Amino acid sequence: MLNLIIHIDEIFLKGSNQPIFYKRLMDNLRVLFPKINIKRTEGSLWVENVLPEQLEQLALVPGFANYAIAFKADSSIESIKQAVDELVKSEGNTKTFRISAERSYKKFPSSSLEIEKEIGEYVRVKYGWKVALNNSDLNVHISVGKDDTYIFGNTHNAAGGLPTGSCGKVMALLSGGIDSPVAVYKMMTRGANVDLIHFQNQTTVTEEVSAKIFDLAKILSRYQPGVQLFMVPFAEIQKQIIMKIPAQYRMIVTRRIFNKIADRVARENKCLALVTGDSLGQVASQTLENMSVIYAASSLLKMSPLIGTNKKDIIDTARTIGTLATSIRPYEDCCSLFVAKHPETKAKLDRILKIEESIDQKIIDNVEVILYPISTN
Numbered sequence: 001m002l003n004l005i006i007h008i009d010e011i012f013l014k015g016s017n018q019p020i021f022y023k024r025l026m027d028n029l030r031v032l033f034p035k036i037n038i039k040r041t042e043g044s045l046w047v048e049n050v051l052p053e054q055l056e057q058l059a060l061v062p063g064f065a066n067y068a069i070a071f072k073a074d075s076s077i078e079s080i081k082q083a084v085d086e087l088v089k090s091e092g093n094t095k096t097f098r099i100s101a102e103r104s105y106k107k108f109p110s111s112s113l114e115i116e117k118e119i120g121e122y123v124r125v126k127y128g129w130k131v132a133l134n135n136s137d138l139n140v141h142i143s144v145g146k147d148d149t150y151i152f153g154n155t156h157n158a159a160g161g162l163p164t165g166s167c168g169k170v171m172a173l174l175s176g177g178i179d180s181p182v183a184v185y186k187m188m189t190r191g192a193n194v195d196l197i198h199f200q201n202q203t204t205v206t207e208e209v210s211a212k213i214f215d216l217a218k219i220l221s222r223y224q225p226g227v228q229l230f231m232v233p234f235a236e237i238q239k240q241i242i243m244k245i246p247a248q249y250r251m252i253v254t255r256r257i258f259n260k261i262a263d264r265v266a267r268e269n270k271c272l273a274l275v276t277g278d279s280l281g282q283v284a285s286q287t288l289e290n291m292s293v294i295y296a297a298s299s300l301l302k303m304s305p306l307i308g309t310n311k312k313d314i315i316d317t318a319r320t321i322g323t324l325a326t327s328i329r330p331y332e333d334c335c336s337l338f339v340a341k342h343p344e345t346k347a348k349l350d351r352i353l354k355i356e357e358s359i360d361q362k363i364i365d366n367v368e369v370i371l372y373p374i375s376t377n
C-alpha cells in the first residue's frame, strides 16, 4: 500500500470556487478507488491506501498535475528524519539527491534553508549519497505544516486539466473507432461529464460490435464515475437510408440522423453539447462542407476536440488511455456499409434537406434508446 501527495492543476485558477473543484476531484477519486482515504492539505491532497498497480490508472484521472509517493511525519525534526528514512527505503537506484523544504507553518523552529541543510547532511552521511541540486536522482520534498509534515519523492506527471464533472454534461457520439474514445477522454480532462451514445447496426456481428462498445465504455469509466451508455438500434433507419438515399449522400444523411437522435437524448439528459471524434479532413464526412451540413442537424453546441489533432497523436493518446487495442479490433461499423465509391465531399444543406425528405420522420422520432449504466471497477 502506498500513500501519495497529489498536486492540483488548473484548480489553482479557480479563486474562491476552489473548494467546489477540490470536492469534485476528491469525490471522483473516492468512487474510482473505493478503498483509498483522501484529505485536503494546502495546495494538494494526501491520499492513503493506493495499490502500486493502481498508479497507472490514477495518473490518468483528470484534474491534477502530478503525484508523488509520500510519507507523513509530525512537525518535528526527529519525526521528519524517520519519514525521510522510509522514503529512502521505497526509492531504488539513488546516487544523487537534493532536499527541497517549504514551511506553511512559519512558527516551526527552523527555516526552510536550515531544514534542507540538516536533513541533507543526515541523508548524505547515513546513505553516502551525493548532493546534486540539478538533475538529482531523488528530490526529497519536505512540506512542513502546523500538525503534519509531508515528505515526498520525485513527482510523476498526471493527466492535468479539471476534475471530470466540474463543468457540466456533454453527450459524445461513440463509434468503435480510434478517434471518438480519445475525444471523450479529452472532454473529461476539461471537466465535462461525458455520456455516451452509440448507433448500432444489426448485422451478423452485432454481438461483437456491442462487446466492443461496452469494452470501450468500461475503459472510459476508469477515468469518470457514472458513465452512461445509450445504445440506439439503427437497423431499421439504415434500411430506409439504403432504399431511399443515393449512395454518395448516405453517409451525410446517416450522420445527420445520428445528430438528430443524439440531440434529443442529450437534452433529455441535461447535456449541453454533442461531442464527436471528427478530425478535419481525415475522412470524407469530415470536410468543412460536410461537417457544416452534418452539424446543422442539431442546434446544440458541437464539440470536436480532435478537430486539429493529427492521427498519430490521436493514436498515441488512445494507447495511453488504454482504448487503442479495443478500437482496432475488427468489426463492421454500421457506417462502413455506407462508404460509397465516390462520396459527396462538398455537400450543400438545401440539397441534403430535399434528399432526406424521403426518410420517414416517425422512425427517427420513435427509435428505441436503451440506457446501460457502466459500473466503475
Ligand code: ATP
Binding pocket: 172, 173, 174, 175, 176, 177, 178, 179, 180, 181, 197, 198, 199, 200, 258, 275, 276, 277, 278, 282, 283, 285, 286, 333, 334, 335
Ligand atoms: P472513429 O475512429 O471515432 O470511428 P473515424 O475517423 O472513423 O472516427 P468517422 O467514422 O467518420 O470517423 O466518424 C466520425 C465521428 O462520428 C466519430 O468519431 C463518432 O463521434 C461519430 N460516429 C461514427 N459512427 C458512429 C456510431 N455508429 N455511433 C455513434 N457515433 C458514431
Ligand code: MG
Binding pocket: 175, 176, 177, 333, 335
Ligand atoms: Mg468510425
